[in-house]
Structures are given as C-alpha cells and as structure tokens.
Amino acid sequence: MAWSLQSDRPLYAQLVGQLQRMIVTGVYPAGSRLPSVRELAAEAAVNPNTMQRALVKLEEDGLIFTQRTSGRYVTEEQEKIMETKKEMAEQLIFQFMEDMSYLGYTKEQTMTMINRTEEKSK
Numbered sequence: 001m002a003w004s005l006q007s008d009r010p011l012y013a014q015l016v017g018q019l020q021r022m023i024v025t026g027v028y029p030a031g032s033r034l035p036s037v038r039e040l041a042a043e044a045a046v047n048p049n050t051m052q053r054a055l056v057k058l059e060e061d062g063l064i065f066t067q068r069t070s071g072r073y074v075t076e077e078q079e080k081i082m083e084t085k086k087e088m089a090e091q092l093i094f095q096f097m098e099d100m101s102y103l104g105y106t107k108e109q110t111m112t113m114i115n116r117t118e119e120k121s122k
Contacts, residue, residue, distance in 0.1 A: 003044040011046055015054035017088075018044075023063055023074055024085040031076045034064065 005014050022028050034040070034055075041051040055072060058064045062080050064072050075081065100110040 005044070005046070011050050012053040012057070015044060015046065015051060016057050019054060019058055020063065020084055020088060024081055024088065028074050030074055030078060030081060032074050033070070034072045034074065036071065 003018060005011060019028075028034060035043070037048050037052050037055060040055075041048040044051065055064065059066065059072070061084075062077070063075055063084060065075060066072050097107065097110065105113070
C-alpha cells in the first residue's frame with residue numbers, strides 16, 4: 001500500500017491513520033509482525049523518529065504490542081481491530097456529512113443523494 005502524506009496535518013498523525021487502515025484492512029493481519037521502525041520509515045519516506053512516535057501511539061491505543069526481542073506485532077484482539085474500524089468509518093461519515101452541510105445540503109437531501117447514487121450503481 002502506498003503511503004499518502006500531505007502537509008496539512010502532522011506527519012505522525014497521518015502515519016497513525018495509515019497504519020490503522022493497514023491493520024483494519026488486513027494488510028497487517030491480527031497477530032502479524034510489523035516491519036521494523038527503520039523499514040517502515042524508509043517505506044513511508046519519513047524520519048524514523050516520526051515513525052516511532054506513530055507506533056508508540058498505536059501501542060498506547062492497543063492496536064499493536066511489543067515483544068522485547070522480536071519486534072512489534074498487531075494485536076490478536078479482533079474486537080479492538082473492529083472497534084478501530086468502526087471509529088474510522090464513523091469519522092469518515094461525520095466528515096462527509098459536515099462537508100455536505102458546508103455545501104448547503106440538509107441531512108435529508110444528503111441521504112436522498114446517497115440513495116439515488118446507490119441505485120444508479122446497481
């Protein structure tokens with residue numbers, strides 16, 4: 001998966017989001033070993049310290065854990081992964097609804113547009 005980083009948000013926060021996405025979509029499945037900090041930093045073209053900061057945040061959130069001599073691993077707790085996936089989906093929906101509101105659409109108009117678009121795609 002390609003790393004997509006922009007300058008509008010702190011890099012570590014973007015890295016956290018992208019690593020979360022990689023975990024919830026199965027790029028890094030439950031129980032799998034993550035590449036080293038240096039490997040991930042090189043892949044994302046960021047400073048290893050920035051990647052380290054992102055990994056610490058994921059560890060604090062319970063999505064990954066460290067085994068002292070063998071590296072970092074994705075949690076095997078499916079509930080935690082699904083909770084993260086749900087939170088990410090809710091944030092996307094919230095942002096979409098907020099953007100539609102800025103465009104002047106009501107919730108009802110937005111839902112109608114979603115339903116029409118879904119029907120067209122069938």
